[in-house]
Amino acid sequence: MTTDGSGRVGPRSLLVLVAGVTLVLDQATKVWALAALTPGQPVDVIGSAIRLNLVRNPGAAFSVGDRATWVLTLVSLAILVGVLVAARRVRNRPWALTLGLLLGGAVGNLVDRFARSPGPGRGHVVDFIDYFGWFVGNVADIAIVAAAGVVMLLAHRGVPLAAREPVVGAQEQPDG
Template sequence: MIEAGTAGSLPRPRIAMGLAAALVCILLDQASKWWILEVVMQPPRVIEVTSFFNLVLAWNRGVSFSLFYSHHDAMPWVLSALALGIVAYLLNWLRRAERAWTALALGLVIGGALGNVIDRVRFQAVVDFLDVHAAGWHWPAFNVADAGICVGVAMLVLDGLFVRPEKS
């Protein structure tokens, strides 16, 4: 019999943390998109919030930064299937995560990916509305799911660069 905390046991608290982060990311993403679509962008317009930040309404039919942008009817399903495949891989990684930092990072990426899949299924495009700009240059519009993905990936990169594995 394997005791809790030994090498063969699942780090269940890490899984729960990652799944909770994913759920929070999905809920914040979908709530913010509902608010933008149903309340703020009636009618659609550009709302200047600060000198470097606007609220806009953009429909992204591609992936990050509109890569693979296409009006082809199958593209939302292809991109959703690809995202779900990546989520399956990340869930397996989460199952093996030993550190809370890693579980949190994976949860953010999983939640962000699923938030955007929900949009592709509902609207055949992803709702983007956050517009950051400076000196006439605009970062591509993004959403809470995209922010979750970016923060999660940055955390994983930092983890890989600066956290030393424990020696057995």
């Protein structure tokens, strides 16, 4: 892992670290949910507001696109490529953290799409956190939604993805 000179983890290393931790947490909680929960038998966590409810989701949020899982896989792969391209330019910690969450969440759900039945590219995502009976998600979804919120905040505040590159041979002009 590289540091930024101050002993802190550099932005790219932070991005990779956050993505890795997010992916591991997502997959570990899905393995736990598959072992501990029974489909159709929700377990109340905070009354009936937040429940553990195991479902296998062929679609996206709110089961959108549940008959076009392969299309969602292609869209997820395109987003993954976009994040990887942006990751090459990241130079600050807020963007690194945000892109790490997005990357880890996207890869977490893509692992399900490729590794779970009914088959590669069409696999159903393991969801188990039921929010108010409105939708059921997982740790990857939490990371993706959190990242989307932070992206909006960073964009609104005008925080650049990358620091400006110095112009080779340019000299500062004195104020005056």
